[in-house]
Amino acid sequence: MADIKGSAVPILHFRGCDAKGMRLAAVTIRPDGAPAPGPVEAGAETVAPVLLARVAGLSVWRHDFHLAPGDAGYRLDGRDHAVVTRLDGDIRFAFVSCNGEENGDLDRDSAERNLMWAQLRADHARAPFALLLQGGDQIYADEATRGQPLSEDWPERVPESPSSADLADLVRHLEDRFAQRYMMVLAAEACAGLFAGVPSLSVWDDHDICDGWGSLPESCTESAVGQALFGVARRMYLLFQHGATDADVPALFADPTGSSLGWRRDLPGVTLFAPDLRSERRRQRVMGPGGWAAVETMQPAGDHVFMVSSVPLLGPRLSLLETLMMAVPRMQHYEDDLRDQWQSHAHRDEWRRMLGQILRMRKTAPVTILSGEIHLATRAEMGPHDTLIHQLVASGISHRAPPKGYARALGLFAGLGEAPLPGHPIRIRPLPGQKHRYVAERNFLTLERAGGRWQAVWHLEESGPTPPLLLD
Template identity: 55%
Template sequence: MSSATPTTGPILILDDIRDGQLHLAALFIASKSDTPSHVETPFETIAPQLLAEYAAHDVYRVRFTLPADRQSSYRWNDTEYNVAGLTADLRIAYASCNGEEHGDMDRDGTERNAMWARMGDEHRRAPFSLLLHGGDQVYADEVTQGHPLSDGWPDHLPSDPARADLVDLRSHLREGFLERYLANYTAPEVAYVMARVPSLMQWDDHDICDGWGSLRRSRTYSPVGQVLFDMAREAALLFQHGTVEGDLPARFADPSGLHLGWSVAAPGLRLIGPDLRSERTRREVLGKRGWQWMEGLAAAPAPGRTLVMSSVPLLGPRLSLLELLMVLTPRMQKYEDDLRDQWQSRAHRDSWAHMLELMQRIAAPADQDVTVVSGEIHLATRGEMKLDHGKLLHQLVASGVAHRAPPKAWARVLGALATVGETPLPGHPIHIRRIPGQKLRYVAERNYLILTHAKAGWSAQWDFEVSGISAPLPL
């Protein structure tokens, strides 16, 4: 059944890779007057399943499979969507920071989504097999506005809100998250890519609120803070992973969803997306469950390349110096949470070294390599850390796809800080390197990352808004 009100979708999400099949979920957001059409594959026709209901919209999902080792297609609403598959010549796109903290809903779509349009053009030229979203898929910071319980978030909160008011807040926030995901997925530049390239997503703080997990416990564990997290998590499960509570696909480590870490594997390639937010505190980046899961992955055989998504960069300069300066300067203390978000924070020194040691363990077998991809900082850069046996850990940072770049002066400040050097893992110094063709270590342009696997091995390129596509960086 169709109507005059268009359905948003399909939004193609990778549930898992197993038995030579891509297990996919196509998500649709429809008005109350519309029911999405069936999805057709070469093997079956599947009716949409209702997942969630909102005031004026319903969310549907269709789960189906396509062959993993070759190009195939599915059909919806008289349109055929080609899916590249995981062929020998593999291309993966990586994007992060899809929005801005203030006024994102009011931006001109052509300006906001210019890099998505570029990604679409690149997909038409040479299709992407996967799209990795490295955090801040939406900027939900303003969802707290417009309700008396959360208008003052995070600085001014009611100490003992009434239960009825908290129920009303849940509804307010729930609709607010829907509005932001709907706006993103309706944008034609985004919709073109996401209907054709299976997505894997890892959330970060702005998918909840600015600094979630680095804010003080009096905020995050308050009644308002807990409702905010619950609604952000429900929205992330639904709109980033195409699922709901109790229905998580097999790639997730914890079926209960207490942490949202996931991994998928294909011949020669493993992708790991740890959850760096659900268990985060001001002292820990991962909780007990998250660390146990990562330990298990580090010990498991994975011949080929492991790509680890770390929403905040794992290799970086000595930000603890900048953090100390901010603590000592009253006017700059409001930025303390931003630096505590980083692995390089003084508060996370032990966690940082632990994660780097896990990367070393993954790369220890002769037939295994590891690369880290990150976003979050609204700049592009890359880092290196020597591993044992002559191997190299590459850190590739691509950020942001829609967030406008900060001033070039900030890129120079970070570049100067990077000259100080950092060695959280004794004997393995970190170096921040220039991206091929760039004069500075940090590049202040909007961008996304292209990872390519061919006979010569893996390589990385950045597509910059002004500079264009960089020369390939062998990995």
């Protein structure tokens, strides 16, 4: 049974907008045997909970409801939760990624681990957010495989023919370990009230499964143990990050088959979309047919498009670094990390294909890419000016930053530039108010539309908020 302290209640998920207003789902997680939550009172609606799943000693309940523009929020179990319901004027979003660490994350001091979450909550109290965008690695599940014979040495050793009984035991072990990590995140004191009042939209990345998923050898990922790991990670991602099960996939994701879990949501004046860069990933590809069909048929409807790419789309010449490192035997164990990037030799054609799709969308409206993954804060531009595309990277809401020397060295390397599409050079730029291209501090990003214009501010652990960057 997952080791939890209290309950996670509630977690709000953004489903979209329609004629009645915002469509929302509130998820409540309680120990098995605990009473069900009461009804949600939202405007004129009173909605009873539905039992979504039982897993790892937990019962997961969901309320589906609407909030009309001007509604103050909703009431559940005697407590009022304020929600921003007017989305057609001045609004604010928050963007976070990399909420954890590979080793020892469960044992970290909560106040230290969640320091930036506490700052985000304080910023929400000052000026409420309408949405919380989570860009990948919401948990770090890398140690979830430990303590079970089939997966103890994953991925270095992969059992060839495990029995059905042993695989079933592995699934139970993984469900418990994944649930434990999700509960640590969702019930954190620093996040109290934030998840209940700010609807989330999430996309996953490798640590939500295991480090390097899809860039590891396929003898690992396609094995019985690998598929058991992916299956549990996927169910837990749907349940804890979307308040959903497989039955909800056709309504929530762009690929109704569920092969790809990319999504799109439209708000007044805004199109948000996130391709799934993990479900169909292999060593020789980033996305499969389901993912590409969703991207290539998408027609933006808003005045501004925000793309969430769990791995930065605009980056330096990592293919050159990949070539150099693979020539040095001691550095070859970094191959999976480099293959994870769009700029890898293995993915260059797909990278150009995606950049071409972003340029297609840019003809309709300005496009801003939001990304995480690298545990640093930075930004990039691809242009000329008349088709300029911004990329904003905010990575490390709780993952401690790498050494500043690493960030400086990467900044020097980024000075070489990159131009995968002729006439559209990519440039890595310093954040507003910063001298260097990469900032090695924990951080999160806020996005604000005021008077019809979007701007972005990075919130850095040591340096504080940056001056605003206009996204015209």
